[in-house]
Amino acid sequence: MMVAVVRDDEQVREPGQAVPGTEPPASPDPSARTGAGTGAGAEPDPHALTRITLRPIASPMPLGFFTVAISSAVTSSLQLGLIDGVHRQAVALTVFSAFVLQLLVSVLAFGARDVIAATLMGGFAGAWLANGLVTATDAPGGAKVLGVMNLVFTVFAALMASVARPKKVLWVLLMIAVPRYFVAGLHGVTGVSALGHVAGALGMLLAAVAMYAAYALMLEELRGREVLWIGRNGPVRDAMHAGLSGQLHRLEQQAGVRRTL
Template structure:
């Protein structure tokens, strides 16, 4: 009698049929180097060039060369970082580098096509203003997910774009000077972020502080199961975006 009471109830035939008909799904994750250092390094170089132009360290005649550097150097590198970041499941870096790369490309093209003798462009100002506002999206997402270093760099870059927009729209030299100073801060922060994240990627441990917190902190301190947690709900796996 006791044996019959402890026996587990039989599984319904309908559930057995559902389980047998459900195909097995295997999710493969491809190891790759972090694209974030490349994206931040490209941001640092482009911002330095623009800041030196805004502070009159580079002359007006160097403007076309700076524009070519945006198009041939910063844009391709940030495009590569953007695509690899999507593959690495890092939506914050992917979105940010995509926005930044497209902004540098558009900035270079607009400056190269300005009429001779024209210094500022209201169109470029509106573009910079829009890019600054849109950058707050990955800034907020990065802060929420614990990527504090990335959020600080992107936030400062957004502020730089805001002051640049003010100069391009109004033509006031004060906007240009302030934008140049903020741009130098972005250069330093971008260079630090690139170095810290690259050292972390190469050494497989945190060497310089990157200020991770909450869930994102398990990316270096947790095991492989922590990194794969919730992968079934990510955009590349779930049925609908």
């Protein structure tokens, strides 16, 4: 299915049929076919030839949130001691699959014109990849390097939370991710074992909220309405209920249509 933006005056007519309410011209006017009306050789009007086509896709966000939930539960189990430390490489290989899935979600979210979701899922994908590679290879100084990365990721998550308030369930998830990655960063830098257990507990809470968000979004997609609380408000809520004309408002100024990013 495709949605196209066309001119209001375009109508489907049989060959030779005149436009209703007008008289056919006495003779063909070559300048009318050029769209410029200034004589032979004039360029056609680019606005009359332009079409903007949208290709709807299924929402990738349930997959993204389920991936966050599963990977957070696995890594938190390692931090809490539920998985023995000798199995760190197995955990790292498991986390690598999260990188692949969340990268896919990010690409699809960019195609769906949701820059917040796309940026967040891309950020998570990069974090999972770094965590998995450093842990699997047991790189020297890996714990401290990952600690610094987690501290920087805390800033990223806080900035994302500041613009995600209209998506309340996403905002709640980020408000848990901020302290979770902050404590994990301190644990990596300082090596204090107690901080690792706190980060693991926060990671389990993050996994639970992500699991809820994924399930709520999936139910909404299946039933066409909000079943479990998601908490959309403002322009995000309007986007779920606005008509086609509202969805296409200022489409020509959005990324991918305008000349520059």
